[in-house]
Amino acid sequence: MNAMTENKGSTLVAKPDQVVIPPTVAMKGEDVSVFYGAKQALFGVNLEIERNRVTSLIGPSGCGKSTFLRSLNRMNDTIDICRVTGRITLDGEDIYDKNLDVVELRARVGMVFQKPNPFPKSIFENVAYGPKIHGMVSTKAETEEIVVSSLRKAGLFEEVKDRLNEPGTGLSGGQQQRLCIARAIATKPEVLLMDEPCSALDPIATAIIEELIDELRENFTIVIVTHSMQQAARVSQKTAFFHLGKLIEEGVTEDIFTNPVNKQTQDYIMGRIG
Amino acid sequence: MTDATLPTQVQTAAINRARLRNKRNAADFRLRAYGITAISIAVGLLGILLFTLVLGGYSAFVQTHIRVDFPISAEYVDPADPAEGNWRAVVSDGVGALLPSDSPAQARQIAQILTNNTQFFVRNAVVADPSVIGGTLTLDIPAADIFDQLNKGNIDRNTPEANRRVTDQQIEWFDSLQEQGRVSTPFNWGLFFNADSRFPELAGLSGAITGSFYALLVCFLISFPVGIAAATYLEEFAPKNRWTDLIEVNINNLAAVPSIVFGLLGLAVFLQIFGLPRSAPLVGGLVLALMTLPTIIIVTRNALKAVPPSIREAAYGMGASPQQVILHHVLPLSLPGILTGTIIGLAQALGETAPLLLIGMNAFITSPPGGVLEASTALPTQIYIWADSPERGFVSRTSAGILVLMGFLLLMNAVAIFLRQRLERRW
Incomplete structure (x- = not known):
C-alpha cells in the first residue's frame, strides 16, 4: 500500500469522499433475468454500476447476487443450462451481443473468486498469464514491469519480491487472494468483479483486502458480493439488496444502511431475515 | 465396575456399554483379520508363481559352452574370400582333435556334442578376423541341448540308458571334456541377443x-x-x-x-x-x-x-x-x-x-x-x-x-x- 503512494504521488491520494467525480455509468443491467434450466434465478433486475465506485451486492444465500455478478462477465456461459435475458451493457455495448467476443469481455471485466484460486504455477507466471494471453506484452521486460506493478497495486509485492518464482499455492490464504487480485488487474480491466473475496479469510487478511479495495477503486470500477453487511458498509459507496432473485432496493450505501425504504431491506439489515 | 453402591440402572447401563464395546472391538478385529488373510493369500500366490518361475527358468540364464581349438588351414579357407571356406571340414578337424574316435560314424556323434550351427560360429569369427587363417582358432561353442541339460544336472545319470536321452558313451565323452577343462557355463547372453531358433541352445528373445x-x-x-x-x-x-x-x-x-x-x-x-x-x-x-x-x-x-x-x-x-x-x-x-x-x-x-x-x-x-x-x-x-x-x-x-x-x-x-x-x- 506504500507502493501505491510512491507510484501515484501523494497529491492524488486524497480521501475518496473529498474527490468529486460525477458518477458515470460503467455497466448497466436492464431487465436482466437468469434461468438455470426451468428454474428462474433472477427476475428482471435493473442496476447501474457506476465508474470508479464500489458497488456491493448483498442479500441472503440464494438471492441471486452471485448470479447477477457472474452474468456481468458472462461466467454463466460455462454452465450449459444457464440462459440470460434482458440487456447488460459495458460502456453502452451489449455484452450478450453475438458479435462480442467473450474472451475480450473477460479481459475488460476481471473477476476474483470466493476461494483463492491461483494457478499451480509460480507467482510470476500467475500474474503474467493474463497479459500474455491477451497479447498485452511482447518482451520479457514489459512482462516484468506489468507483473511488478500489478503486485504492487495488490499490495503484495513487498511480501513476495524475493520469491516470485515460487509456487503461488504456497502463499497464505490472504496472500493468495491478493495474488488473485493482482492477476485480475494485470489485464487492466475496467471493471473488477469480486465474489465474496473475503469469505475464506481471517479478519486480519480481510482488513488488508478491504483497504486494498478502497485503493483499487481509483483505477477500477468494483462490484463486490458480500455476506457481511459491515463489509458492504465499510467498502462500498453503493449497495444493492437482493432477495429471492429480485433486486429489492439499491442506493447510496449510507442511505441503505441508515434509512432503508423497503421493509425487507430493513429486516435483513436488522438481522431478521437471511 | 460392579460397585454395589451404584444404582442398578447405572450398573446395567455399564454392562450394556461393555457388551457393545466388546462386540464392536471383535467386529473391528474380524474385519482386519479378513484383510490380512486376503493379502496373505495374494502375496502367497504371487510368491509361489515367482518361485516356480525362477526355479524353472534360472538355468536358462546360463549356457554350457565347450572350448574347441579349430585349426584354420589355408587349404579349406581362402584368405581372399574367407566366407566361402569349407567350414564343415574345419569343424570336423577341430572336433576330431577333441576326442579319439574309432569310425566316421563315431566322429559324427562326437560332433553332435556341439550345437548344430558350429560352422557358422567359426565362419563368423574368421570373417571378423582373417589373420587367424593358417593358425588355430579357439572358440567357446554352445553345447547341444542334451549336453547342456546333462551339465545342468537335469538328466539323471542313474536312469537306465534306454530311458535316458544321452547314451553312456555320450556321458563318457562329456566327462572327458570336463576333465580337459573345456566345459564352461557362462551367462547366457544369447537369451537376449539371439533370435528364435530350432535349437534351444541358440534360441533367444x-x-x-x-x-x-x-x-x-x-x-x-x-x-x-x-x-x-x-x-x-x-x-x-x-x-x-x-x-x-x-x-x-x-x-x-x-x-x-x-x-x-x-x-x-x-x-x-x-x-x-x-x-x-x-x-x-x-x-x-x-x-x-x-x-x-x-x-x-x-x-x-x-x-x-x-x-x-x-x-x-x-x-x-x-x-x-x-x-x-x-x-x-x-x-x-x-x-x-x-x-x-x-x-x-x-x-x-x-x-x-x-x-x-x-x-x-x-x-x-x-x-x-x-x-x-x-x-x-x-x-x-x-x-x-x-x-x-x-x-x-x-x-x-x-x-x-x-x-x-x-x-x-x-x-x-x-x-x-x-x-x-x-x-x-x-x-
Whole structure:
C-alpha cells in the first residue's frame, strides 16, 4: 500500500469522499433475468454500476447476487443450462451481443473468486498469464514491469519480491487472494468483479483486502458480493439488496444502511431475515 | 465396575456399554483379520508363481559352452574370400582333435556334442578376423541341448540308458571334456541377443523383444494422441446428450471386450481388407492400439475430471479461451494421471497374447524384424511358441521368457510411478 503512494504521488491520494467525480455509468443491467434450466434465478433486475465506485451486492444465500455478478462477465456461459435475458451493457455495448467476443469481455471485466484460486504455477507466471494471453506484452521486460506493478497495486509485492518464482499455492490464504487480485488487474480491466473475496479469510487478511479495495477503486470500477453487511458498509459507496432473485432496493450505501425504504431491506439489515 | 453402591440402572447401563464395546472391538478385529488373510493369500500366490518361475527358468540364464581349438588351414579357407571356406571340414578337424574316435560314424556323434550351427560360429569369427587363417582358432561353442541339460544336472545319470536321452558313451565323452577343462557355463547372453531358433541352445528373445517394442511403439503412437483427443473432447466440449451418453457407454463396453475379439477384428480388417502384411508388428500395434484406446480414454477422462473446477474458473475468468484453458492448465495438471494410465495400458498390451496369435505373430522367425512391416514375434507369443516346443531346453527358456516379460512390466510400472511422482512434485 506504500507502493501505491510512491507510484501515484501523494497529491492524488486524497480521501475518496473529498474527490468529486460525477458518477458515470460503467455497466448497466436492464431487465436482466437468469434461468438455470426451468428454474428462474433472477427476475428482471435493473442496476447501474457506476465508474470508479464500489458497488456491493448483498442479500441472503440464494438471492441471486452471485448470479447477477457472474452474468456481468458472462461466467454463466460455462454452465450449459444457464440462459440470460434482458440487456447488460459495458460502456453502452451489449455484452450478450453475438458479435462480442467473450474472451475480450473477460479481459475488460476481471473477476476474483470466493476461494483463492491461483494457478499451480509460480507467482510470476500467475500474474503474467493474463497479459500474455491477451497479447498485452511482447518482451520479457514489459512482462516484468506489468507483473511488478500489478503486485504492487495488490499490495503484495513487498511480501513476495524475493520469491516470485515460487509456487503461488504456497502463499497464505490472504496472500493468495491478493495474488488473485493482482492477476485480475494485470489485464487492466475496467471493471473488477469480486465474489465474496473475503469469505475464506481471517479478519486480519480481510482488513488488508478491504483497504486494498478502497485503493483499487481509483483505477477500477468494483462490484463486490458480500455476506457481511459491515463489509458492504465499510467498502462500498453503493449497495444493492437482493432477495429471492429480485433486486429489492439499491442506493447510496449510507442511505441503505441508515434509512432503508423497503421493509425487507430493513429486516435483513436488522438481522431478521437471511 | 460392579460397585454395589451404584444404582442398578447405572450398573446395567455399564454392562450394556461393555457388551457393545466388546462386540464392536471383535467386529473391528474380524474385519482386519479378513484383510490380512486376503493379502496373505495374494502375496502367497504371487510368491509361489515367482518361485516356480525362477526355479524353472534360472538355468536358462546360463549356457554350457565347450572350448574347441579349430585349426584354420589355408587349404579349406581362402584368405581372399574367407566366407566361402569349407567350414564343415574345419569343424570336423577341430572336433576330431577333441576326442579319439574309432569310425566316421563315431566322429559324427562326437560332433553332435556341439550345437548344430558350429560352422557358422567359426565362419563368423574368421570373417571378423582373417589373420587367424593358417593358425588355430579357439572358440567357446554352445553345447547341444542334451549336453547342456546333462551339465545342468537335469538328466539323471542313474536312469537306465534306454530311458535316458544321452547314451553312456555320450556321458563318457562329456566327462572327458570336463576333465580337459573345456566345459564352461557362462551367462547366457544369447537369451537376449539371439533370435528364435530350432535349437534351444541358440534360441533367444531378441526377435521377440524387438517385435514387442515395434508393436508397442505403433500402439502408443496411435492410442495416446487419439485417446487424449477423444477424452478431451468428450470431457471438455461435448454437449451432454443422448449421443455422448451412447458413446460413453460404448467406450466403457469396449474396455471389457475380450482381447481375442480385437484379434479377429485385426485379422478381418487389417489383413483381409487393408491387405497389410501378416505377422507384422504394425498390425500387432494397430490391434493393441484398439485394445488400449478405451483404457486411455477412461483414465484421461478421470484425470481431467480430477482437475479442480476452481482452476478452470480462474482461467476462464482471466479471459482464456477454451483451448487455452485446456492446453495451459487442465492438461498439464492431469498429465501425471494420463501418463500413469497410459503406461499401465501399454503394460497390459505388452502382455497380450490372443490378438497377436490371430494375426500371425506366433510364426517361427529366426531374425529380429528390421521394421514394423517385417514378420516378427512378440514376447508373449514367443513364450507361447516355446511352451509348445518338445525340447527340454525350451522348458526352462519358457520360464526365463516369462521372467523377462515380467521384468519389462515391472520396469514400465516403475517408470509410471516415477513419472507420476516427478510431475506431481512440481508444486
